[in-house]
Each structure stands twice: as C-alpha cells, then as structure tokens.
Amino acid sequence: MDKKITIAIDGFSSTGKSTLAKQLARQLGYVYVDTGAMYRAVTLYAMRSNFISEGNFDKQALIDSLDKITLRFLYNPDLEFAEMYLNDENVEKEIRTLGVSQLVSLVAEVPQVRAKLVEQQKHMGESKGVVMDGRDIGTVVFPNAELKIFMNSAPGVRAQRRFKELVELGQEVTYEDVYKNVIDRDYIDTHREDSPLVKADDAIEMDNSYINKREQLEKVLLLAREILN
Secondary structure (H helix, E strand, C coil), X not given: CCCCCEEEEEECCCCCHHHHHHHHHHHHXXXXXXXXXXXXXXXXXXXXXXXXXXXXECHHHHHHHHHHXXXXXXXXXCCCEEEEEECCEECXXXXXXXXXXXXXXXXXXXXXXXXXXXXXXXXXXXXXXXXXXXXXXXHHHCCCCCEEEEEEXXXXXXXXXXXXXXXXXXXXXXXXXXXXXXXHHHHHHHHCCCCCCCCCCCCEEEECCCCCHHHHHHHHHHHHHHHHC
C-alpha cells in the first residue's frame, strides 16, 4: 500500500497507549515511536545526575545538560519493538520503574525538555507511516495527523493495570502508591503550562475501561483502513 498516514495516540497515563501503538504499527508495517520512553529516559538521566529526587528538582542543571543527552530507539527483533537507548545504553527496563514514573511528569513540564524532544519527534515522523503515542502528539507534534486517538479509562482501572504490570516485572510496589501516582500524574499532565494534556478537537476518544486489547485494536484498525482506502 503506497498511501501512508500519521497516527497520533494521546491520553492519560496507564491507558495502554503504547500497547495499542505497538500493535497498530505491527499490523500496518509502520514505525512506532514511544515518546513517553523519551521523557522517561531524560528523567532517568536527571535522577542519575542528582538533578531530581522526591521534593527536589534543579531544573536549570537539567536544562544546562540537555546537549549531553542522546536518545535513540533500537529495534529488538526478539521483543518485536524498539527499545530506548540513553547515551548508547539500553535503559528500557530502568525507565519503567515506579521511581521514574513518580518524577517523569515534572521533567516533562520543563519547556526546554519538551522543545528538544518535540523537535526529534517531528523529525521521526516526516515521512509518515508512523504511529506515535504520548500526551501532545495530536495537538503539538502532529496537529495534522490523519488519525488521532485520545485514550482514557477510570483511574482505578488504570492503577490496577499498572500495579499488575509492575508486580510482574518483579518490583515491590503497593496498589495505593500506584493509584496515587496515577492521580498525581493526571493532575500534572493536565495543568502544566506548556502543552498540557488535552483532547484534540478532531481526535476520537476511546474509553477502554471495559474493553479488551483485541477489541480496541480492531476498532482503531478499522478507522485507519477507512482513511487509507
């Protein structure tokens, strides 16, 4: 199929944006870009550099170090998706911890961080044929995307999904901590001054509180193929 489109998937944390985006990219033969992983990698860098911790954030130190941060995705054929590399180190597992989750929204608020990553994201999607998920893909990165999906689900449902995922990864967490993280991130994401999380006017909202991953994929694939045809 010669025609290619850009698919932007935005929404709240732990709504399964990445899962859906990976499935779509695989089905359509498109490139998948996990923008959340990019913000998580910058957060991990800030944590390792002691720029940020609970109750402390030296924003200027991080801003001054942005030119020292190199991000890239490298496809892992065994996993069938691209993993995040921070300065040539595979940090895919490290960026998925609750510790990073608790701080990533604060890092994502910094305008200079967003500017650096949005520029890279726009470059990644120049040739279309890309599925990108995040918080501002349909509003800032690709406002002209042919298909925009905005994902949502009840906070308790999202917290339970995230808690199960972290436990399966072997992390020692409590449901209460995960639920609080979901609520805190929702507030920060929707109230930041620079590119707050909002549904694009032309985005299709999908509440997946009570539908499974297969049903979700089939619905979005149908929308994509209607545009492609």
